Amino acid sequence: KAGVTQTPRYLIKTRGQQVTLSCSPISGHRSVSWYQQTPGQGLQFLFEYFSETQRNKGNFPGRFSGRQFSNSRSEMNVSTLELGDSALYLCASSLGQGFFHYGYTFGSGTRLTVV
Amino acid sequence: GQQLNQSPQSMFIQEGEDVSMNCTSSSIFNTWLWYKQDPGEGPVLLIALYKAGELTSNGRLTAQFGITRKDSFLNISASIPSDVGIYFCAGQLRSGANSKLTFGKGITLSVRP
Numbered sequence: 001k002a003g004v005t006q007t008p009r010y011l012i013k014t015r016g017q018q019v020t021l022s023c024s025p026i027s028g029h030r031s032v033s034w035y036q037q038t039p040g041q042g043l044q045f046l047f048e049y050f051s052e053t054q055r056n057k058g059n060f061p062g063r064f065s066g067r068q069f070s071n072s073r074s075e076m077n078v079s080t081l082e083l084g085d086s087a088l089y090l091c092a093s094s095l096g097q098g099f100f101h102y103g104y105t106f107g108s109g110t111r112l113t114v115v
Numbered sequence: 116g117q118q119l120n121q122s123p124q125s126m127f128i129q130e131g132e133d134v135s136m137n138c139t140s141s142s143i144f145n146t147w148l149w150y151k152q153d154p155g156e157g158p159v160l161l162i163a164l165y166k167a168g169e170l171t172s173n174g175r176l177t178a179q180f181g182i183t184r185k186d187s188f189l190n191i192s193a194s195i196p197s198d199v200g201i202y203f204c205a206g207q208l209r210s211g212a213n214s215k216l217t218f219g220k221g222i223t224l225s226v227r228p
Contacts, residue, residue: 004157033215033216035216035218042118042203042218042219042220042221043158043203043205043216043218045215045216045217048215056215058215090157090158092157092216104148104160104216105160106150106157106158106159107157108155108156108157109156109157
């Protein structure tokens with residue numbers, strides 16, 4: 001069974017630009033969460049989507065947004081990029097609410113570098 | 116945001132040795148998870164714990180859910196070179212629609228052959 005697929009794997013953007021990252025969850029998984037990983041802050045929760053609805057949001061500015069499609073695929077968008085947005089962005093999928101017993105399965109991440 | 120406490124940041128052990136890692140929190144969780152991350156990859160789930168006091172094994176790995184629900188530990192026995200990586204603990208408080216994971220900053224494990 002295919003795992004969580006994140007595209008692209010690597011991305012270089014300039015300050016002020018915007019970026020869209022994509023995540024395809026494991027087939028049958030309806031919940032997708034996004035995390036930002038940096039050496040200084042570790043893994044920080046961005047948001048979680050279930051059935052196309054944002055169910056939970058972390059403490060990130062409004063420049064960070066996301067959405068989920070009817071096929072459970074998710075995208076996250078960062079507008080007006082800042083140097084500090086350079087990070088590994090990880091997507092994790094799970095069966096969804098009521099099915100917590102399998103934890104989350106992470107993708108390999110998108111490495112975003114802002115120059 | 117809230118984070119779990121994992122220390123030390125790095126551990127260096129000899130191949131064949133056992134190693135224990137601890138994770139503590141000021142808040143309670145009703146699920147504890149342990150993940151391992153290899154360079155350039157996402158974290159991979161090692162063990163999940165769902166009840167206070169639960170002790171679970173997965174091969175050479177053993178983890179326990181603390182009875183106060185504020186801590187967990189992971190033991191790796193008879194370490195091998197492929198155990199090298201970053202080990203994260205994560206707590207989850209399942210409450211209604213809230214199921215986000217709170218992570219520790221991770222412990223980088225090095226294994227000397």
